[in-house]
Amino acid sequence: MANKDARTPASTQTTDDASNGEAGKSIGWHKAYVEGSRPDLRVPVRQVHLTNGQSVTLYDTSGPYTDPLADTDVRRGLPPLRENWITARGDTEEYTGRPVRPEDDGIKHTSPRGGLRNLDAVFPGRPRQPRRSRDGKAVTQLAYARRGEITPEMEYVAIRENVSPEVVREEIAAGRAVLPANVNHPEIEPMIIGKRFLVKVNANIGNSAVTSSIEEEVEKMTWATRWGADTVMDLSTGRNIHTTREWVLRNSPVPIGTVPLYQALEKVDGKAEELTWEIYKDTVIEQAEQGVDYMTVHAGVRLAYVPLTANRKTGIVSRGGSIMAAWCLAHHKESFLYENFAELCEILAAYDVTYSLGDGLRPGSIADANDEAQFAELRTLGELNRIAKSFHVQTMIEGPGHVPMHKIKENIDLQQEICDEAPFYTLGPLTTDVAPAYDHITSGIGAAMIAWWGTAMLCYVTPKEHLGLPNRDDVKTGVITYKIAAHAADLAKGHPGAQEWDDALSDARFEFRWEDQFNLALDPDTAREFHDETLPAEPAKTAHFCSMCGPKFCSMKISQDIRREHGGSQAEIEQGMAQKSKEFAAAGNRVYLPLAE
């Protein structure tokens, strides 16, 4: 989003750099901050400096890592930006948390290595006590919003979104938006998820039983946020789950989501039937104390729905959904997540952990889209959403999956109706099954459409979906593809300011300001590289043509001539036309310069 048309006094505008003392700044972009109503409320933006002396302000998710003045060190973690805001509210208290056990990192007491955590890997930053609500105080952003309070977090996102803080408060209070911000994750730069705001993008990271390490996951997180991920989910399933998550949390400028069920299953050695409510609850508390901002909970996979999947083409494709289905079948009992949902709400409320109610029965193929299993679960998610809200727990709802285009709208419409307009958070959807290796594209199509129609956050899909674990390049491709889908939706929804980014880039294109085009691009590096492949020389970056048409055929140049000759009111245009035509002929009829032989 370009903040050009700023709505709040605190926002920046597209400015003439010469007028605010930035004229001498080198061309390109730099990290800037917009100050709010207090000095410790500074919202980061990406300020792009154009060669025509103007600048454009863009939303920025990259955290202090892109600020040359910030002193970052992954071994220390990010500064606790929100700490004073949290403590000043006086409604939370530190306490002696649950001790970290070897099995939290997937190390079993039966292991030949003796059941010790790899302490060399433990996060070395400042020791901290976990924090939770005091005396049953309601400490969620939802509770504050309902009480009419505008928190610093709300003001922060209002500046980011270019809307008034009151709009933010209203949307959160109504349950139409969430601001995921665990009291134990003071490092985050607050952001909001809701259909009245910019469409957000989540990137998944996580080591698995098969491959990858702690360092890689931290690196993937910062890499994903650099390209625009608004949240990151750590879906680790292998060793060192607890420790990896600690590193990720302490270094993340964006909210972190998890699926606690994955870790709980590790604790019972992968035997779904040995899962218990107690083990699950303990895992949720462990993660809440670490600072996880939102948790996917598959409480909608009820015993009675499992047989509805038996005749599907691809059964249950959600890992969480299949684990819960296996548990229900093994015990022939109702899901322990569904049965204990109220108690789970109390826990999440104490830390302001946001629910992401998982769609464990989402379709995994075009054939299974919008079937009875999927919608039965959605109705249960609507019921759970109301329970969560009664505990002041912020809640969003997860959605599919694999859905052909003509069945996409039904998903968002039903979800909005059944779930009282709670934010929808969808995985794609993929609009066809036939293109493994290109599922960022099959799903980017569905993501753009469903976001236009109201989905608040999109979970990215990388080119490796269905095939393997994403590497660094895949993460970038996934994030960029989904930022495109999100921004296309922002445009289609008429989000205030969204189009000004496009306009700035199109102006640069029309005026052959190549460097400005690159700097304004979602991915400046690749845009510049592609241009240089065909026309590498430096003069080509100021040339008034490009490699597609060459100097003789340039349509943009002809248009500029037309504008020069015919710009102005319709009356002026018509009046001047015959006259201009004569001048054009008199001047030798030259629109193009002839190519040198």
Next chain:
Amino acid sequence: MANKDARTPASTQTTDDASNGEAGKSIGWHKAYVEGSRPDLRVPVRQVHLTNGQSVTLYDTSGPYTDPLADTDVRRGLPPLRENWITARGDTEEYTGRPVRPEDDGIKHTSPRGGLRNLDAVFPGRPRQPRRSRDGKAVTQLAYARRGEITPEMEYVAIRENVSPEVVREEIAAGRAVLPANVNHPEIEPMIIGKRFLVKVNANIGNSAVTSSIEEEVEKMTWATRWGADTVMDLSTGRNIHTTREWVLRNSPVPIGTVPLYQALEKVDGKAEELTWEIYKDTVIEQAEQGVDYMTVHAGVRLAYVPLTANRKTGIVSRGGSIMAAWCLAHHKESFLYENFAELCEILAAYDVTYSLGDGLRPGSIADANDEAQFAELRTLGELNRIAKSFHVQTMIEGPGHVPMHKIKENIDLQQEICDEAPFYTLGPLTTDVAPAYDHITSGIGAAMIAWWGTAMLCYVTPKEHLGLPNRDDVKTGVITYKIAAHAADLAKGHPGAQEWDDALSDARFEFRWEDQFNLALDPDTAREFHDETLPAEPAKTAHFCSMCGPKFCSMKISQDIRREHGGSQAEIEQGMAQKSKEFAAAGNRVYLPLAE
């Protein structure tokens, strides 16, 4: 499209290879032919052999090049598949064509090199005389369809599309579909463009004043069709235009489109104002004699519309549009294409060249979408469409461009209304301007949507759009992205048989038939490569898990267990559930095998 549910007797079906003698064939795919009502009517298909003994039949655009039994040689050209069909009709005749002149290849008499064509580059295949209609006979597929004739070309596409030949004839007769097939391009495998048929994809190739050679363009054409391009447009603008086009035409299994205006402009040394109707007409005849199947004609850019673009953000971005605008301004006269449109129709009719009425005033930025200039031209295209039809000339209409999602539907709805449902042929549209280097994706989103709503053919956009000339990889990425958009639209439109491809791939995925997933994929090479990056060993290709979840967490495996235990009717499922639960417990509650420590 999977032809599994064949509608015509001539079509193949998903077959048990064992039953038709193909059991011994190696796993993978091979080129096969479906014979029509006559032995010289053989429709190519891609037959994918699955490891479960079945096979799936897919649409194939790759021509004889993928047939190991075909003896292809680019210096000889492809066999003239349609020659007997054309001559048997007896309504065309060979004649002494227009001589090829040095300026046809962009070589000027004023050139220091003496104005000689580079004869070494001339296509060496069999000499041929051009052919045109005899005694004012109507020789277009539209004329035949209107007379109630089902031509071999119509039967051919009916087999390809899995519909009855009568549907093909009706759609052509009504002007809702075109079958581009110049009588001088007997090499093509006929294909149809219309909203009742599979959505088609065009790939652009062409050398420019800046770079690339004849060999590269021929290679790009075969490469594009290998990945699924249904037509190819040769947009060359540099030297050797005539000769490059000859090589492309003689070797192309798909219809070839051009923009004759580009070559005409070369003949007047790039000076738009020196263009004349005579030079343009001569160029059209030159290209029609060579066999160009459809031509983009920017006859809708009328003098009065040019000033409507003056205050646009990005003016006129169509090369053809800007050339015509410059001509109109220079002379202050109505467009010579508009003024001479009837005569042009007579020429195109004589060769059965299809019109692609160009949208010279299409928007080049989000800001300019759906403006008065664009729609004024569209209304003129509607008028020209009726004139073309009165000459029995097949006609499609080109569309934008850059359009935000919420303005896309208006484009197809208006076009269908104004142009009597003539096939719409759109470039994307791009749904945002902010992602140069990813415009295959920004436009793939818009392309899928507009195709769902009725666009018949999509002109691809490569990652290099706005930045440089596409190389081989870019061509492939553009084609694959657009095949995804087209197939997603086929699914959403409920095209008969479209979903069977998805179903076959999803079945393979659910049953862990990795090789089948690869072979069914739109891009088998990349799917296999991505899988092997994470799990390279050969046993991994038969493993009942993948790298995303590892062996412990596999949701597909849990689903298979559920199906095994609960498949059947709803009554059976419910009855059996409690019992199965007990058995599950008795068997040790093992859904997963524990991982070795």
